[in-house]
Amino acid sequence: xxxxxxxxxxxxxxxxxxxxxxxxxxxxxxxxxxxxxxxxxxxxxxxxxxxxxxxxxxxxxxxxxxxxxxxxxxxxxxxxxxxxxxxxxxxxxxxxxxxxxxxxxxxxxxxxxxxxxxxxxxxxxxxxxxxxxxxxxxxxxxxxxxxxxxxxxxxxxxxxxxxxxx
Amino acid sequence: xxxxxxxxxxxxxxxxxxxxxxxxxxxxxxxxxxxxxxxxxxxxxxxxxxxxxxxxxxxxxxxxxxxxxxxxxxxxxxxxxxxxxxxxxxxxxxxxxxxxxxxxxxxxxxxxxxxxxxxxxxxxxxxxxxxxxxxxxxxxxxxxxxxxxxxxxxxxxxxxxxxxxxxxxxxxxxxxxxxxxxxxxxxxxxxxxxxxxxxxxxxxxxxxxxxxxxxxxxxxxxxxxxxxxxxxxxxxxxxxxxxxxxxxxxxxxxxxxxxxxxxxxxxxxxxxxxxxxxxxxxxxxxxxxxxxxxxx
Numbered sequence: 240x241x242x243x244x245x246x247x248x249x250x251x252x253x254x255x256x257x258x259x260x261x262x263x264x265x266x267x268x269x270x271x272x273x274x275x276x277x278x279x280x281x282x283x284x285x286x287x288x289x290x291x292x293x294x295x296x297x298x299x300x301x302x303x304x305x306x307x308x309x310x311x312x313x314x315x316x317x318x319x320x321x322x323x324x325x326x327x328x329x330x331x332x333x334x335x336x337x338x339x340x341x342x343x344x345x346x347x348x349x350x351x352x353x354x355x356x357x358x359x360x361x362x363x364x365x366x367x368x369x370x371x372x373x374x375x376x377x378x379x380x381x382x383x384x385x386x387x388x389x390x391x392x393x394x395x396x397x398x399x400x401x402x403x404x405x
Numbered sequence: 406x407x408x409x410x411x412x413x414x415x416x417x418x419x420x421x422x423x424x425x426x427x428x429x430x431x432x433x434x435x436x437x438x439x440x441x442x443x444x445x446x447x448x449x450x451x452x453x454x455x456x457x458x459x460x461x462x463x464x465x466x467x468x469x470x471x472x473x474x475x476x477x478x479x480x481x482x483x484x485x486x487x488x489x490x491x492x493x494x495x496x497x498x499x500x501x502x503x504x505x506x507x508x509x510x511x512x513x514x515x516x517x518x519x520x521x522x523x524x525x526x527x528x529x530x531x532x533x534x535x536x537x538x539x540x541x542x543x544x545x546x547x548x549x550x551x552x553x554x555x556x557x558x559x560x561x562x563x564x565x566x567x568x569x570x571x572x573x574x575x576x577x578x579x580x581x582x583x584x585x586x587x588x589x590x591x592x593x594x595x596x597x598x599x600x601x602x603x604x605x606x607x608x609x610x611x612x613x614x615x616x617x618x619x620x621x622x623x624x625x626x627x628x629x630x631x632x633x634x635x636x637x638x639x640x641x642x643x644x645x646x647x648x649x650x651x652x653x654x655x656x657x658x659x660x661x662x663x664x665x666x667x668x669x670x671x672x673x674x675x676x677x678x679x680x681x682x683x684x685x686x687x688x689x690x691x692x693x694x695x696x697x698x699x700x701x
Contacts, residue, residue: 261527302439304526309424
């Protein structure tokens with residue numbers, strides 16, 4: 240059941256991410272629907288679910304954009320690992336803590352992807368542009384991640400799959 | 406226990422490495438399959454959003470409907486007259502061409518597409534079109550609208566295609582100034598959708614005849630874009646610090662921020678290949694020609 244719920248949210252995130260274009264400010268970061276799902280699983284579920292979610296979300300994000308296959312999965316794994324490490328330092332019941340965690344992980348994910356894309360040579364971004372974009376991603380994640388967490392948790396409670404691990 | 410952890414970590418690392426190092430063809434096939442799978446959902450959502458926008462637009466503009474109706478009726482009368490004249494001219498033109506033994510210079514055809522999405526990652530300036538290889542859309546083909554060139558196709562799956570817009574810094578186009586005939590290579594400046602200027606031409610000689618408002622068309626050099634497609638106009642010209650070269654900043658002719666429909670310039674071979682791949686395909690072809698002077 241947990242896997243089905245995760246697949247549902249990954250598909251919902253991917254669809255929303257494709258329909259909603261990137262934010263036009265602060266370096267044009269994407270709305271991190273998929274990342275929010277990965278962070279939720281990293282914080283609340285067993286590591287195996289987190290790894291599967293990160294790989295699947297990465298595969299979807301790369302397939303729906305020009306990012307080479309595997310790059311987003313790498314970025315999601317880094318962000319998810321960070322969330323997993325920090326899950327006891329942030330109180331997950333408080334919205335501002337989730338906002339903080341989302342912002343840090345989104346910045347890490349964007350930074351990783353920017354680094355990979357620059358190494359591969361498919362984007363031309365200066366260091367300042369990368370930093371601005373990381374800041375933009377952090378702002379978006381701070382807004383979106385708590386909402387996404389609340390929605391997934393609500394669904395899990397309805398279905399009876401919610402387990403408090405945080 | 407520790408061993409199991411390391412084995413799991415190695416398996417994950419291996420999976421990511423394999424994904425990152427898949428051969429190009431396999432990687433494109435996987436990406437194409439996923440994209441085609443999600444594109445109906447994307448098109449449906451996009452359609453819903455567009456319907457809502459239309460409803461709001463209609464509600465806002467209902468007071469002006471009577472006036473608009475009158476203006477449109479006048480325009481129809483005027484355009485019908487123009488159309489009759491154009492038909493006569495076309496007949497004459499055709500007759501003269503036949504007399505001179507002229508053949509159409511370009512075998513290109515247009516595939517009409519609806520824009521179903523924009524780049525959601527923000528790393529590139531792209532749009533997603535609802536037609537792919539099954540309709541004759543191939544990689545590295547020009548994408549145009551009625552106003553002018555908008556970009557080129559970069560990733561094509563069976564039912565969708567991604568087009569890189571002129572405003573993307575990685576999009577380069579060989580261009581020519583219509584008035585003075587000066588050649589150059591245009592590259593995007595990463596402007597946000599709808600923002601101007603979208604591109605620039607670097608390293609124009611300091612005495613090259615470039616003026617504000619000059620029309621820019623594709624030069625046809627490089628073979629990617631057909632010759633003579635309207636790209637945009639010069640917004641302003643700057644001399645570099647050393648005073649050796651000029652840089653021309655360009656506004657695109659097509660509004661890249663409001664793209665709803667676009668056409669992919671396909672060759673006869675592309676269409677034949679598409680027909681061979683799927684003989685029952687609905688081509689979505691426009692009865693138009695991409696010959697020089699006949700497209701924007």
